Amino acid sequence: MARLIDLQDPLNSDAYSEQNLEQPQTKTSLFCLWMKMSLIQPLLTRRGFSTSSQNLVASVLFERLPVVIPKIDPVVYAFQEFSFRWRQQYQRRYPDEFLDKSDARGKGDYQIDYVPAPRVTEADKNNDRRSLQRALDRRLYLLLYGKSYGAPSGKPVWHFPEKVYESEETMRKCAESALKSVIGDLSSTYFVGNAPMGHMVVQPTDDQSRSPSFKRFFFKSQVIAKNKYNIEKCEDFVWVTKDELMEYFPEQAEFFNKMIIS
Template sequence: MVSCIFGTYWLRETNVDSNVLPEHVKNNIRKAQLQKKDVDDIDITTKQTTQDLIDAWKDEFAKFIPSSRITEADKSKDVTSMKRKLDKPLVFVLDQKIGDQSFYLLPQGKREEGETLRQCAERVVKEKCGNDIKVQIFGNAPCGFYKYKYPKPLRNEDSVGAKIFVYFARYSSGQISNSKAKYQWLDKLELEKTWPESYKKSLLPILFD
């Protein structure tokens, strides 16, 4: 029995008069020719449709005007706004007093008895920023730590320094509602210019660029 594909190939190569072929072979040949025509038509239509889409996308892209990355907060150098430096991650820092000096550092606080480190981090965010702000803290384990010694006047036999455990958190929604909070949103380069030497040496490497 001759298959459809072999039938059309054999007829084309040998130039046999189709009238001498059995009727069922001629029927198979006609079916194969119709199927090939349908496939060719589909291929042409598909190519045309794809090209139409590509042309439409090119036209749409040519008309697209991207928004400026320079915001009003950038122009006014408002470091309290998150709507600045849109191409860089910003880090929230608070004005905090260490001894008799003030620095813009990550929000921090003392762990209370019975708290896990994560629970402490969640509480500190609320205490420092107010109840309106929502953040997502990643993981139960800290991503890094920083340790330092207290200024000499603050040291005693039981405590000479502190170890700060750091958690990654992402801002979700809300506003800083603590009216006493003095804060800034800074990128990594700005933090490098702001943080004390030992502090940035420990914490800058764990931040995203």
């Protein structure tokens, strides 16, 4: 009658007789089998993943890129003008017949009366920070005024578009949901990369001793071909430059100054 043998126990008296143990080849085979099972057994067990009660928050730095070229510094402009004159002085000249033909081109053509758009807009004059038509040569960042996760006593504060991580596939998906809940549509936005541009650990204050600490991850997104958004789910909003942004976060000014390079 056949019996089942436990191979994980090479020293089982029921599995192997004393006669088989006396043979050198059998002893070597048993030792090798025991070693293999010792190495494989931990791999067969289910891995345990560490869980933490610490909450994760995804915030979005929604920025509008410069619309016009920034003004050139006077020192840089003087150097560029000097370099141009230097090249003009020592450049290789073409024969006159080539220059005459090239000069003849375009004669008699009409001239277009071109008036460049002003660099300083009405929003700049009125300091209207709710408008995207301001600081055209600077980057602007969207800030919301309302309830924010971790705010003391649930009071409204200035913050970036945010969302607490729940069951999203990635933190970037969570950031996309945060921005979508504010502007409604992501077709005119572009998220830069999948990884966050920075993160910070927020510790509870003395008034929030019972509240747990949480981690806030910042993702960058950019405005694409749009001059106005219908901002929702907030009491107020502003579009501010990097320098103006520090006025709203005086305690985290050093952190944001390092994270926002441009």
